[in-house]
Amino acid sequence: MSQLAPSILAADFNHLGRQIQQLEQNQIKLLHIDVMDGVFVPSISFGMPLITSIRKESRLFFDVHLMIQEPIRYIKEFAEAGADLLTVHVEACKDVTETLKQVKMQNLKCGISLNPETSIERVLPYLDLADLVLVMSVHPGFGGQKLIPETLDKVRILKELRKDKGYHYQIEIDGGVHQGNLQAVVSAGVDIIVAGTAVFSGDIAENARKIKGVIENAS
Numbered sequence: 001m002s003q004l005a006p007s008i009l010a011a012d013f014n015h016l017g018r019q020i021q022q023l024e025q026n027q028i029k030l031l032h033i034d035v036m037d038g039v040f041v042p043s044i045s046f047g048m049p050l051i052t053s054i055r056k057e058s059r060l061f062f063d064v065h066l067m068i069q070e071p072i073r074y075i076k077e078f079a080e081a082g083a084d085l086l087t088v089h090v091e092a093c094k095d096v097t098e099t100l101k102q103v104k105m106q107n108l109k110c111g112i113s114l115n116p117e118t119s120i121e122r123v124l125p126y127l128d129l130a131d132l133v134l135v136m137s138v139h140p141g142f143g144g145q146k147l148i149p150e151t152l153d154k155v156r157i158l159k160e161l162r163k164d165k166g167y168h169y170q171i172e173i174d175g176g177v178h179q180g181n182l183q184a185v186v187s188a189g190v191d192i193i194v195a196g197t198a199v200f201s202g203d204i205a206e207n208a209r210k211i212k213g214v215i216e217n218a219s
Contacts, residue, residue, distance in 0.1 A: 002186050002193055002215045004208065005030035005063050005172070009045060010196030019204060020058050026208045031060040032174070032194045033083075037068035040092045041141030048074075048081040055082030063192070065113065065174065067140050068092065072099040079106035087111030087134050087172075090122045100129045111172070115140060116148050120157050130169045132192070133158055138175030147176030152188040159189035179214055186218035 006028060011019050020031065033051060038044040051062065064083040068074070071088045072095070078086055086103045090112055093099045103110035111132035112123050116139060123133060135154045138145035151173070158171050174194035177185055185193060193215070199207050 002190055002218075003030055004028060004199070004211055004215065005032040005192050005194045006199040006208070007032040007034060007174070007194050007196035008200075009034045010200040012200070016054065017057055019200065020054060020060070022204045023199075023208065024058065024060060026205050027212075028208060029061055030063050030192065031058070032196075033062055033064045035064060035066050035068060035078075036141060040069045040089065041067045043141045048077050051078070051081040051083060061085070063087070063111075063172075063194075065111075065134065065194075066092075070094065072102055075099070075102045075106055075108075079108055083108060085109035085111055085132060087113050087132060089113045089115070089140075090126070091115060091118060096126055097129065100126060104129075111169075113174075114154070116151050120154050124161075127161065127165070127167050127169060130167075132170045132172055134172040134174055135190075136175055137173050137177070140175075145176050147181055147185075151175075152184065155185075155188040155190055179210060182211065182214045183218040186215055 034045055036043045036045040062084045065087045069092050086108055088099050100110045109131040111134050112126050112130045113134035114123050115136050135151055137147045137151040170191040172192035173190045177193055177195045178198040
């Protein structure tokens with residue numbers, strides 16, 4: 001069954017600790033953490049200090065999405081901060097294979113991501129190394145965008161490749177997911193659904209309950 005990974009990019013940082021506790025109380029297991037550098041993407045978010053801070057108070061699985069240029073420079077630091085999985089962009093690495101290997105050397109799970117305009121062929125050489133493939137269903141860097149429907153074709157391809165080749169990666173999608181399109185997302189074959197605004201806008205507990213209900217019905 002698909003899992004929900006709320007993205008704290010949409011959280012209220014004045015109440016971040018309390019909001020993370022609400023997620024835990026509602027049986028959420030994953031927390032998606034978007035790190036943006038203002039270079040690979042236009043926006044700047046947060047980095048190791050925030051992860052270190054919330055790690056002290058949370059046992060959630062930290063799914064850290066590095067939207068930064070040459071993330072290989074900071075893998076050790078993110079591991080020490082408390083990340084459980086590091087996802088890097090195929091477009092942001094000079095040596096993708098070495099970057100993924102460096103993540104694994106820190107005893108972390110490794111993921112590879114691709115932007116909406118990037119061909120699925122770009123990630124094919126790395127599928128045997130990846131624990132996760134993240135399909136960006138919006139252009140990275142800003143929240144609140146609409147899901148690009150064509151990106152679900154990549155999910156379907158990845159699902160078939162995993163079956164045909166015996167790969168073991170999970171398929172994650174990030175961007176524009178809400179209750180209205182959630183059934184189509186699950187049906188395409190997504191294992192992990194990143195949602196920000198759909199979770200943190202309004203009643204977090206109620207939003208999480210409704211999203212998980214749709215996932216259960218669609219699975």
